[in-house]
Amino acid sequence: MLISGLKGFRRALATANKPKTAIFLMNMGGPHDLDHVEPFLTNLFSDGDLIPIPFQDQLAPWISKRRVPKIKEQYAKIGGGSPIRMWTEKQGEMLAKKMDLLSPSTAPHKSYVGFRYAAPLTEETIVQMKQDGVDRAVAFTLYPQYSCSTTGSSLNELHRILKIHDPNHKIHWSVIDRWATHPGLVNTFAEHIKTSLAEYPEEERKDVVLLFSAHSLPMSVVNRGDSYPGEVAATVSKVMEVLGHSNPYRLVWQSQVGPSAWLGPKTDDAIVGYAKKGVKNLLVVPIAFVSDHIETLFELDLEYGHLAKENNIGYKRVESLNADPLFIDALSDILDSHLKSGSHCSNQFTLRCPSCTSAKCRHTKNYFSRDTVKKH
Ligand SMILES: C=CC1=C(C)c2cc3[nH]c(cc4nc(cc5[nH]c(cc1n2)c(C)c5CCC(=O)O)C(CCC(=O)O)=C4C)c(C)c3C=C
Ligand SMILES: [Fe+2]
Ligand SMILES: [Fe+2]
DSSP: OHHHHHHHHHHHHHHHHOOSEEEEEEEOOOOSSGGGHHHHHHHHHTOTTTOOOTTHHHHHHHHHHHHHHHHHHHHHHTTSSOTHHHHHHHHHHHHHHHHHHHOGGGOSEEEEEEESSSSSBHHHHHHHHHHTTOOEEEEEESOSSOOTTTHHHHHHHHHHHHHHHOTTOOSEEEEEOOOTTOHHHHHHHHHHHHHHHTTSOHHHHTTOEEEEEEEOOBHHHHHTTOSHHHHHHHHHHHHHHHTTTOSOEEEEEEOOOSSSOBOSSBHHHHHHHHHHTTOOEEEEEEOSOSSOSHIIIIIIIIIHHHHHHHTTOEEEEOOOOTTOHHHHHHHHHHHHHHHHHTOSSOGGGGOOOTTOOOTTSOGGGTGGGSOOOOOO
16 A cells, blocks of 8 residues: 555656657766766766776776876866756756747756766666656757767767667657757857957957867777768857857867877967967867866966967967857757757768667667657
8 A cells, every 4th residue: 555655656757757759868978076986987987988998997097096196186177076967967958948948849948967987877867757657758959060979978888878768768768969060059169269368459459360279089989980080060050150260270189199090280289389389369169069177267367378478479278168158059959950850860961871880770670760759
C-alpha cells in the first residue's frame, strides 16, 4: 500500500517536471575547483576519441597525475576553477525560456548539461532526464564546428550511456551536430569584434590585425579527414564577410598538447611573428569556443597577453559569447529550425571521414540513425 503510494507520488512528481522537449547541451566541461583537476584530466586522457593512447586505461591516470601540478596552477590563476559550467547552465536556462516563447507547440522546454569530462557528466544527466520523464530530446552540441574528437566523442558517450539507461529507446532523440556558419553565430562574433574595434583610436582601427584563434588538432586527426579545420575556416570567412573585410586577418591555432605534430600556425608564434613584422595591434577572437574557460582566461588573456607585452605589440581579446542575448537568439533559431525541420541530424553527419581510425566515426550507424524523431 505504502509502496504503491510512493510509486504514484514519484510518477506524479515526474509528470510535474516533464518537459515536452529536453535540450541536452554537450560540451567538454572543466574542473569546478582545484580538487577536480585530476579527475577531469583522467577522464580526458581516458577518451580514445580525443587522444588514442595504447593501454589507455592504465596510462591515463599516470599521464594526468604528471600534468596536474602545471594545470592546477593555471586554474588557480583564473579563480580556482573553470567557469564553463556556470556559463553553460546560464546559456541553457536562457535558451529554454526563449524557446518557450518562440515555439509553444514544443514547450515546455528544459535544458540539461551533459559534459564529457567533468560534472555534470552525461550519465548523471541522462539519469535525471529519465527521472523527469523525458521522451523527446535534442542532443545540441556547443561546439559550433564538428570534430570527431569533440562532438563525435560526446555523441559516442551519449550512445553508450543510453544503451545502459534507455535500452528500449523511450527517449526520442535528434542531433544538432554543427552550426559553424549559422548567421546568428556569425553576426554575434561580428558584433563582438566591432565593439572591440571601436575601442581603438580611429586612425589605428583599420590596421588592427584580427587573429582568429581556435583550439588546434593533432595532424593525425586532420589527415584522416576531420571536418573541424574546414568548418572553423568557414566561420572565419563568414564573419569577415559580415565585417566587409574591414581588417587584415589570419586564422591561427592554440592549445597544442604533447610532442606530436599539430595543426598550425600556432597562436603564440603568430603573436611573436607579427610583432617582428612591425604590426602595431592584434585583436584576438576565440572562434571555436562559446564561453570562457582556461583556454580564453589563462592561455589567451594571461599567457599570450604577457607574450605580447614582452614583444611590444598591442594585444586585446574580444569578449566570449557567454550569455549575450544575441548569441542566445542564435541558439534558439538553430533549435527552432531543427525542431520544425523534423530531421534527425545534418546530412553532413551521415558521412564518415575518409580514413578515420576512430572506431567512433560511425554515429549514424547506431542509435541516432534510427528514425527517432517524434513529431509534435
Ligand atoms: C573546439 C574545442 C576543442 C577541441 C577541438 C579540442 C581538441 C583537443 N583537446 C585536447 C586536449 C586537451 N584539451 C584540454 C582542455 C580544453 N579543450 C577544450 C576544447 C577543445 N579541445 C576546452 C574548452 C578545454 C578547457 C576546459 C575548461 O577549462 O573548462 C586539456 C586540459 C588542459 C590541459 O591539460 O592542457 C587537454 C589535455 C586534444 C588532445 C584535442 C584533440 C584531439
Ligand atoms: Fe582541448
Ligand atoms: Fe571521423
